[in-house]
Amino acid sequence: MFDQMRRKDRAISLEEIKEILFCGEYGILSTMGEDGWPYGVPVNFAYDGENVYFHSTCAMSHRNANIAYLSRVCFTVVGDTQLLPEKFSTKYESAMVFGEAAVVEDFAEKKAILEMLVEKYAPDFCESGAAYIVKACGQTEIYKITPEKITGKARRK
Amino acid sequence: MFDQMRRKDRAISLEEIKEILFCGEYGILSTMGEDGWPYGVPVNFAYDGENVYFHSTCAMSHRNANIAYLSRVCFTVVGDTQLLPEKFSTKYESAMVFGEAAVVEDFAEKKAILEMLVEKYAPDFCESGAAYIVKACGQTEIYKITPEKITGKARRK
Numbered sequence: 001m002f003d004q005m006r007r008k009d010r011a012i013s014l015e016e017i018k019e020i021l022f023c024g025e026y027g028i029l030s031t032m033g034e035d036g037w038p039y040g041v042p043v044n045f046a047y048d049g050e051n052v053y054f055h056s057t058c059a060m061s062h063r064n065a066n067i068a069y070l071s072r073v074c075f076t077v078v079g080d081t082q083l084l085p086e087k088f089s090t091k092y093e094s095a096m097v098f099g100e101a102a103v104v105e106d107f108a109e110k111k112a113i114l115e116m117l118v119e120k121y122a123p124d125f126c127e128s129g130a131a132y133i134v135k136a137c138g139q140t141e142i143y144k145i146t147p148e149k150i151t152g153k154a155r156r157k
Numbered sequence: 158m159f160d161q162m163r164r165k166d167r168a169i170s171l172e173e174i175k176e177i178l179f180c181g182e183y184g185i186l187s188t189m190g191e192d193g194w195p196y197g198v199p200v201n202f203a204y205d206g207e208n209v210y211f212h213s214t215c216a217m218s219h220r221n222a223n224i225a226y227l228s229r230v231c232f233t234v235v236g237d238t239q240l241l242p243e244k245f246s247t248k249y250e251s252a253m254v255f256g257e258a259a260v261v262e263d264f265a266e267k268k269a270i271l272e273m274l275v276e277k278y279a280p281d282f283c284e285s286g287a288a289y290i291v292k293a294c295g296q297t298e299i300y301k302i303t304p305e306k307i308t309g310k311a312r313r314k
Binding site (some may be wrong): 019024026028029030031036037039040041042044070072073074075076078081083085086088090092094096099118121122123124125128129132141 | 182183185186187188189193194195196197198199213222227229230231232233238240243245247249251253255275276279280281282285286289298
């Protein structure tokens with residue numbers, strides 16, 4: 001189903017890929033629209049070593065409509081980058097997760113994922129975070145991307 | 158064809174969008190594959206105030222195959238971001254270009270685009286850049302994305 005990576009020397013280990021996914025501040029969610037256009041939107045996310053999670057405060061967003069049309073998505077996280085002007089190139093590291101995106105319906109799972117998101121993005125606001133989670137649990141949709149394939153590549157020198 | 162932006166208060170002006178496109182170090186190119194999977198890959202690029210350009214040193218890459226399958230692409234550039242933990246949110250600014258991607262065949266145009274890329278990424282290496290361009294002109298494919306729609310959004314406080 002998926003092409004093999006062309007430059008084997010740029011491939012990185014699963015541990016390195018996971019590190020990028022754990023540390024990334026945001027990722028780009030690439031989806032396909034019923035209108036015939038791809039759509040790449042930056043989203044905050046959490047990663048638990050297995051799946052990718054993100055939340056959505058509006059059921060009517062374009063990305064949600066796209067996922068309803070085609071649940072297959074690509075989630076791309078870029079780690080550190082540094083220009084190498086003398087080589088006309090760039091140091092970079094990036095990870096890609098290909099998987100099916102689905103709404104998390106189970107309340108307990110949803111709450112656990114919101115806690116993960118608060119812990120990642122607002123670790124110093126646990127108390128107000130708890131109140132936020134209670135409120136958000138009713139108003140927020142949580143999506144889970146279950147990976148079918150994970151790849152990563154880097155140029156480090 | 159395209160949805161209207163949901164949060165009007167997050168929309169930014171065309172000048173602000175252009176600034177993000179001029180300054181962005183890389184963008185994510187979202188394409189659709191014949192295999193039924195979206196694909197979002199980071200690429201270096203240049204923007205001349207009208208079109209987006211990027212180069213490819215391998216005609217066999219997955220992104221090139223995807224563009225050959227469906228030339229409609231989405232190109233996403235994220236500008237400055239800053240976590241707002243106390244608001245469980247993030248300051249950000251981003252631009253999206255939706256357009257048709259096509260290989261630039263004209264030699265003079267191709268050379269001018271390579272010069273633009275060298276000027277952006279290696280402004281202090283003009284001399285070796287000129288040699289690089291001569292070499293690259295034969296080996297490199299240049300893609301142009303002609304925008305059909307450009308959008309941008311930001312949260313700044």
